[in-house]
Amino acid sequence: xxxxxxxxxxxxxxxxxxxxxxxxxxxxxxxxxxxxxxxxxxxxxxxxxxxxxxxxxxxxxxxxxxxxxxxxxxxxxxxxxxxxxxxxxxxxxxxxxxxxxxxxxxxxxxxxxxx
Numbered sequence: 001x002x003x004x005x006x007x008x009x010x011x012x013x014x015x016x017x018x019x020x021x022x023x024x025x026x027x028x029x030x031x032x033x034x035x036x037x038x039x040x041x042x043x044x045x046x047x048x049x050x051x052x053x054x055x056x057x058x059x060x061x062x063x064x065x066x067x068x069x070x071x072x073x074x075x076x077x078x079x080x081x082x083x084x085x086x087x088x089x090x091x092x093x094x095x096x097x098x099x100x101x102x103x104x105x106x107x108x109x110x111x112x113x114x115x
Contacts, residue, residue: 003040004096006031012091015071017078020088022046024068024095032066038100046070049094 004010008027015021024041026032035041041061047054052072059070076083085091 001100001102002096003035003098003100006035006100010092010095012088014074014078014088018074019071020074020091021069021071022092022095026066029066032063034103035068035100036061037103040098040100041068043070045098046072049098050091 003024006026007024009023009025012020012022024035026035041059043054043057043059046052046057046059050057050072052075056073057070058072059068061068074083074088078088079086
């Protein structure tokens, strides 16, 4: 499964001129917990996706909001020459294709076959 299929909202935005912040929100606890239990969202994942040192990634899960948040330094300061996204609103797209492994005990309708 892809993260985009499970999350209700995946977004990015500026957190000041030097940082980007990302939010991954869910409508229900089942999907949130599935992603949390898979541990596919972590500092190393974000560091690899956004080519930044792991020690610069700030990541946390917010259980009461059914959300994950992380922040990273902007590759270029907001508005600097070469900055292609002044608002940071288009930086979320690599997150959409993160694979979320399905628990081995869980089946989908296509997994069951009746003869």
